[in-house]
Amino acid sequence: MAKNSLTLESVRHSLIRQEDSIIFSLIERAHFPINSPTYSPSHVSNSTHTFSGPLLRFVVKENEALLAKAGKYANPEEHPFFPEDLPPSVVPPYNFPEFLHPPAASININKDIWDAYVNKLLQLFVAPGDDGNYASTAASDLVCLQALSRRIHYGKLVAEVKFRESPQEYEPAIRAKDRDTLMKLLTFEKVEEAVMKRVAKKAMMFGQEVTLNKDGDHGKYKVDPSVVSRLYGDWIMPLTKHVEVEYLLRRLD
Numbered sequence: 001m002a003k004n005s006l007t008l009e010s011v012r013h014s015l016i017r018q019e020d021s022i023i024f025s026l027i028e029r030a031h032f033p034i035n036s037p038t039y040s041p042s043h044v045s046n047s048t049h050t051f052s053g054p055l056l057r058f059v060v061k062e063n064e065a066l067l068a069k070a071g072k073y074a075n076p077e078e079h080p081f082f083p084e085d086l087p088p089s090v091v092p093p094y095n096f097p098e099f100l101h102p103p104a105a106s107i108n109i110n111k112d113i114w115d116a117y118v119n120k121l122l123q124l125f126v127a128p129g130d131d132g133n134y135a136s137t138a139a140s141d142l143v144c145l146q147a148l149s150r151r152i153h154y155g156k157l158v159a160e161v162k163f164r165e166s167p168q169e170y171e172p173a174i175r176a177k178d179r180d181t182l183m184k185l186l187t188f189e190k191v192e193e194a195v196m197k198r199v200a201k202k203a204m205m206f207g208q209e210v211t212l213n214k215d216g217d218h219g220k221y222k223v224d225p226s227v228v229s230r231l232y233g234d235w236i237m238p239l240t241k242h243v244e245v246e247y248l249l250r251r252l253d
């Protein structure tokens with residue numbers, strides 16, 4: 001869809017679709033135990049000392065360097081976790097539609113997303129234990145982090161659409177740098193309640209054990225649906241709204 005025809009309905013539709021990616025990524029990650037060496041500060045070090053630090057950091061950084069060369073971060077909807085020292089793209093630039101107000105480019109809350117994911121979220125949906133599959137664990141984390149980052153930074157588009165629908169409501173609060181009023185204006189509690197119910201339902205449907213005999217393993221899910229709901233209610237939606245407020249604060253610059 002052309003970006004100029006984005007509506008609140010169409011951006012919400014994209015967020016609903018992104019729920020599928022997030023829930024599938026959580027299910028894949030929950031397949032492994034916590035595997036804590038993946039996050040230990042000294043797990044990677046090589047003889048030339050070009051990198052030392054947690055394996056997850058190494059996997060994400062290397063992956064981002066590769067995709068930067070393939071042009072990924074030329075798209076304003078993509079946000080790297082390690083924007084410093086990214087190699088230049090080797091592909092010709094694509095003319096992405098300019099829907100967002102330009103200061104949007106300065107908003108990247110991936111450090112907060114990383115911190116929440118590694119230090120809080122993982123423990124909520126992953127079992128304790130260690131099976132040695134650290135590289136595959138890091139690869140699964142990468143997919144989760146990318147899906148979360150994309151969804152949360154999508155708040156920029158949500159905020160732009162809301163602003164365009166009623167600029168007169170937002171402008172005084174933006175000029176007054178009044179975060180609380182902006183937060184109130186952009187919050188729709190009914191939508192948030194529906195999101196929490198829908199993601200729990202999706203987690204039940206996507207994460208059920210599928211068997212061929214009639215009395216399959218009902219009530220056992222690969223990721224606890226109430227935990228998925230909680231991840232959305234306590235982390236994913238608040239971080240999305242944080243991006244919305246940050247975006248709106250710069251909307252008149």
Ligand SMILES: C=C(O[C@@H]1C=C(C(=O)O)C=C[C@H]1O)C(=O)O
Pocket residue numbers: 012015158186187188189191192195236237238240241
């Ligand atoms: C994204 C929106 O803005 C807010 C954040 C929501 C979310 O992160 O899912 C849901 C409702 C709103 O309170 C929206 O209005 O759809």
